[in-house]
Amino acid sequence: MFEIVKKEPLNATVTKMVVKAPLIARKAQPGQFIIFRALPDSERIPLTIADYDREKGTVTIIFQIVGRGTMELNTLNVGDSINDFVGPLGTPSHLDGLKKVAVVGGGVGCAIAYPVAKKLHKMGAQVHAITGFRNKELVILEQDFRDISDVYKIVTDDGSYGEKGLVTDALEQLIKEGNQYDEVFAIGPLIMMKFVCLLTKKYGIKTVVSMNPIMIDGTGMCGGCRLTVGGETKFACVDGPDFDGHLVDFDEAMKRGAMYRQFEAREREEECELMQKEVEG
Amino acid sequence: MAFERNMDPKKTPMPTQDAEKRSHNFEEVALGYTYEMAVAEARRCLHCKNKPCQSACPVAIDIPGFIGRIAEEDLQGAWEILSASTALPAVCGRVCPQEHQCEGKCVRGIKGEPVGIGRLERFVADWHNAREDQKTEKPKANGHKVAIVGSGPAGLTCAGELAKMGYEVTVYEALHQAGGVLVYGIPEFRLPKAIVAQEIEGLKKLGVKVETNMVIGKVLTIDDLFDMGNEAIFVGSGAGLPRFMNIPGENLKGVYSANEYLTRVNLMKAYQQDSKTPIQRSQKVAVVGGGNVAMDAARCARRMGADEVTIVYRRSMNELPARKEEVEHALEEGIAFKTLSDPIEVLGDENGFVCGLRCIAMELGEPDESGRRRPVPVKDSAFDIPVDAVIVAIGTSPNPLIRKTTPGLETNKRGCIITEDEGGLTSRDGVYAGGDAVTGAATVILSMGAGKEAAKAMDAYIKGKNQ
Numbered sequence: 001m002f003e004i005v006k007k008e009p010l011n012a013t014v015t016k017m018v019v020k021a022p023l024i025a026r027k028a029q030p031g032q033f034i035i036f037r038a039l040p041d042s043e044r045i046p047l048t049i050a051d052y053d054r055e056k057g058t059v060t061i062i063f064q065i066v067g068r069g070t071m072e073l074n075t076l077n078v079g080d081s082i083n084d085f086v087g088p089l090g091t092p093s094h095l096d097g098l099k100k101v102a103v104v105g106g107g108v109g110c111a112i113a114y115p116v117a118k119k120l121h122k123m124g125a126q127v128h129a130i131t132g133f134r135n136k137e138l139v140i141l142e143q144d145f146r147d148i149s150d151v152y153k154i155v156t157d158d159g160s161y162g163e164k165g166l167v168t169d170a171l172e173q174l175i176k177e178g179n180q181y182d183e184v185f186a187i188g189p190l191i192m193m194k195f196v197c198l199l200t201k202k203y204g205i206k207t208v209v210s211m212n213p214i215m216i217d218g219t220g221m222c223g224g225c226r227l228t229v230g231g232e233t234k235f236a237c238v239d240g241p242d243f244d245g246h247l248v249d250f251d252e253a254m255k256r257g258a259m260y261r262q263f264e265a266r267e268r269e270e271e272c273e274l275m276q277k278e279v280e281g
Numbered sequence: 282m283a284f285e286r287n288m289d290p291k292k293t294p295m296p297t298q299d300a301e302k303r304s305h306n307f308e309e310v311a312l313g314y315t316y317e318m319a320v321a322e323a324r325r326c327l328h329c330k331n332k333p334c335q336s337a338c339p340v341a342i343d344i345p346g347f348i349g350r351i352a353e354e355d356l357q358g359a360w361e362i363l364s365a366s367t368a369l370p371a372v373c374g375r376v377c378p379q380e381h382q383c384e385g386k387c388v389r390g391i392k393g394e395p396v397g398i399g400r401l402e403r404f405v406a407d408w409h410n411a412r413e414d415q416k417t418e419k420p421k422a423n424g425h426k427v428a429i430v431g432s433g434p435a436g437l438t439c440a441g442e443l444a445k446m447g448y449e450v451t452v453y454e455a456l457h458q459a460g461g462v463l464v465y466g467i468p469e470f471r472l473p474k475a476i477v478a479q480e481i482e483g484l485k486k487l488g489v490k491v492e493t494n495m496v497i498g499k500v501l502t503i504d505d506l507f508d509m510g511n512e513a514i515f516v517g518s519g520a521g522l523p524r525f526m527n528i529p530g531e532n533l534k535g536v537y538s539a540n541e542y543l544t545r546v547n548l549m550k551a552y553q554q555d556s557k558t559p560i561q562r563s564q565k566v567a568v569v570g571g572g573n574v575a576m577d578a579a580r581c582a583r584r585m586g587a588d589e590v591t592i593v594y595r596r597s598m599n600e601l602p603a604r605k606e607e608v609e610h611a612l613e614e615g616i617a618f619k620t621l622s623d624p625i626e627v628l629g630d631e632n633g634f635v636c637g638l639r640c641i642a643m644e645l646g647e648p649d650e651s652g653r654r655r656p657v658p659v660k661d662s663a664f665d666i667p668v669d670a671v672i673v674a675i676g677t678s679p680n681p682l683i684r685k686t687t688p689g690l691e692t693n694k695r696g697c698i699i700t701e702d703e704g705g706l707t708s709r710d711g712v713y714a715g716g717d718a719v720t721g722a723a724t725v726i727l728s729m730g731a732g733k734e735a736a737k738a739m740d741a742y743i744k745g746k747n748q
């Protein structure tokens with residue numbers, strides 16, 4: 001069992017948790033993820049390892065409450081334990097040799113982008129971070145990013161905080177100002193990653209994206225997480241989740257991600273009703 | 282002999298759930314013999330001196346021996362003989378391909394039907410498991426520690442054997458539940474999960490520790506396990522990596538690997554009304570392949586509510602590699618077989634959902650290396666089957682995770698771990714392997730046999746080292 005040692009809401013729908021998992025903390029690398037099941041009958045859900053502390057034996061996760069699985073996790077509090085917590089899964093991000101990098105995060109994708117940016121900063125690379133959100137209420141990890149980046153830009157769709165615009169606008173501006181990046185890391189909604197890749201392709205900058213397809217086992221056993229990358233089928237859980245963004249078939253990935261939308265909507269309603277009852281009762 | 286031999290040329294029929302009824306539930310199909318049926322069937326055995334049946338059983342169960350005890354109504358005696366050779370009789374009695382093994386060599390099969398060896402094995406095991414008073418004595422510890430990777434039949438058998446010798450055994454399992462294919466693959470209606478759970482409880486009583494959520498190669502490596510004081514390690518990680526067809530349309534929504542489909546249905550319990558695991562409720566399903574995995578996927582799809590389920594297989598009915606009983610049960614449940622057909626494309630609608638499977642007809646040519654006649658495509662024979670889901674069950678290979686994270690562990694070009702002899706020694710000192718991880722996808726009983734042999738070899742290795 002994996003005890004929650006800290007819980008902190010980052011905004012109305014995003015929660016940060018620090019979980020006791022010494023074996024995972026010992027091996028974790030940026031770019032890797034865990035799979036959890038909050039309760040004994042829950043679904044298996046992947047989340048990126050947002051941070052880790054090898055000494056304290058803890059792993060940090062940051063998750064957006066979107067459906068039943070993440071709602072269940074959010075009902076747990078400090079002192080409670082998560083039923084299953086397995087990792088570190090996936091291939092760590094390849095960061096060696098990078099000197100100047102733009103890290104682009106969208107929404108809760110910032111949680112996935114943060115450990116990459118932090119590691120790059122520690123390695124002595126120049127980090128230009130761009131984080132984008134729909135509006136001011138949804139902003140997360142602002143101070144964390146500020147602490148580790150040489151240039152930090154925050155944009156919102158509606159202009160309620162930072163600059164108004166999309167992350168692609170901010171990135172293009174930095175490129176046009178003459179910044180030459182060894183690589184761009186783009187992590188966020190599929191549509192955002194797709195557009196970042198279209199932009200960087202134009203400028204010929206290698207771009208790595210972190211894919212988050214639906215997963216079950218996370219070990220290469222089910223094939224449910226498969227993607228087409230450069231015309232080949234890849235399993236995101238073992239071959240990724242990082243891939244060369246210029247080779248990923250985003251349109252297919254977007255379609256596959258919506259496979260269970262109807263089921264999930266029903267589950268979400270049920271879970272809300274259950275929680276409502278608990279609150280009332 | 283205190284009884285009269287039963288000369289009925291036919292096997293005592295197995296009571297089964299009605300085919301129409303069972304195609305809507307996940308309860309066990311074969312209900313098991315009653316006491317009277319078991320005794321009557323046991324009395325069909327001729328107690329052949331040369332025991333041809335026994336020589337065809339991978340773990341060499343003394344078949345006439347245990348059957349003789351049933352015939353004499355001594356079930357405890359039958360149990361003792363069985364359990365001397367096999368750790369999972371309740372499982373093997375249900376899932377062994379008996380027609381190719383023990384029953385295939387039975388003398389009674391020459392003029393009629395063979396003795397129902399598997400059914401009798403199951404009967405004795407179920408009888409034993411239903412008794413409250415089974416006591417397991419924890420063996421005396423010998424002070425040595427070993428680790429087992431994977432909790433399928435190979436790993437569980439190896440763990441049990443070593444525990445009985447007094448080793449401190451820990452089983453590391455990647456998933457959240459132990460049992461391997463027995464829990465994530467083979468469905469409830471063929472192998473009730475309570476049976477697997479009971480076997481695992483039995484091992485725990487022997488002192489075996491089972492650690493789930495432990496992906497070896499990620500959380501801990503084989504070398505870490507040695508550093509933790511384990512003197513020998515058994516790798517029984519199975520062959521869980523699904524193969525795909527590499528045809529257009531394979532990543533459309535509604536194309537599943539059999540592993541994904543069966544895992545959702547079995548391990549994640551999508552078949553239960555209140556399950557939290559999503560699964561598509563398909564109406565028309567094509568399952569590609571002809572083995573046990575394909576039969577299981579097809580029969581699950583039927584039970585999940587599909588009206589039409591079609592098995593698409595490139596050879597003919599005679600070459601189906603599945604157990605005979607499963608094919609018969611599938612036919613009874615209304616599963617259609619489209620044989621001599623090979624998929625060439627999955628067709629999709631405008632939203633990216635599957636809407637059909639395009640196939641070409643095949644005909645059988647010359648025999649290939651496996652001795653089976655090779656299917657060859659028939660020119661201009663393409664045809665479409667309208668479906669809303671496709672399940673791919675064309676085989677699996679060993680997962681590369683352990684191979685990639687264990688320096689010095691040699692594998693062949695199919696990714697199978699290379700072992701030296703039947704004891705399962707790999708190219709790494711102290712590392713043994715067995716089951717599907719070594720052979721590629723095979724059978725429960727062969728995996729168990731491998732686990733058992735490896736346990737002996739590991740014991741000899743550790744004893745030798747400590748002398």
Ligand SMILES: Cc1cc2nc3c(=O)[nH]c(=O)nc-3n(C[C@H](O)[C@H](O)[C@H](O)COP(=O)(O)OP(=O)(O)OC[C@H]3O[C@@H](n4cnc5c(N)ncnc54)[C@H](O)[C@@H]3O)c2cc1C
Nearest residue numbers: 033046047048062063064066067068069070212213214264
């Ligand atoms: C490698 C990986 C790392 C991830 N890291 C994080 C993270 O650090 N923080 C975080 O908040 N989320 C992360 N995700 C996404 C997270 O797994 C999903 O949000 C989660 O599965 C939703 O589960 P649910 O039961 O709460 O919602 P559901 O009801 O299952 O789904 C709600 C919505 O999310 C979509 N969805 C379902 N599964 C996924 C998925 N695997 N990925 C993306 N969308 C999905 C559905 O289509 C639906 O629109 C990651 C996903 C992967 C594969």
Ligand SMILES: Cc1cc2nc3c(=O)[nH]c(=O)nc-3n(C[C@H](O)[C@H](O)[C@H](O)COP(=O)(O)OP(=O)(O)OC[C@H]3O[C@@H](n4cnc5c(N)ncnc54)[C@H](O)[C@@H]3O)c2cc1C
Nearest residue numbers: 431433434435455461462466497519573716717723724725
């Ligand atoms: C659907 C289906 C139906 C079948 N029907 C029959 C049948 O009727 N009769 C029959 O005889 N055989 C049948 N088989 C084949 C039989 O189940 C297998 O041959 C047998 O289970 C192999 O046993 P194993 O112990 O080698 O591996 P598995 O049963 O595959 O177990 C391996 C275990 O190791 C775990 N693992 C893998 N990698 C790691 C890792 N890195 N770290 C930790 N754990 C790991 C896996 O999660 C799994 O639990 C069927 C197979 C399937 C898939």
Ligand code: SF4
Nearest residue numbers: 338373377382383399
């Ligand atoms: S273990 Fe399998 S092959 Fe051996 S006797 Fe039992 S059913 Fe037959």
Ligand code: SF4
Nearest residue numbers: 326327329334387388
């Ligand atoms: S071959 Fe058949 S009849 Fe002969 S001993 Fe074996 S089970 Fe009995």
Ligand code: FES
Nearest residue numbers: 218220222223237
């Ligand atoms: S999640 Fe099952 S293969 Fe990747």
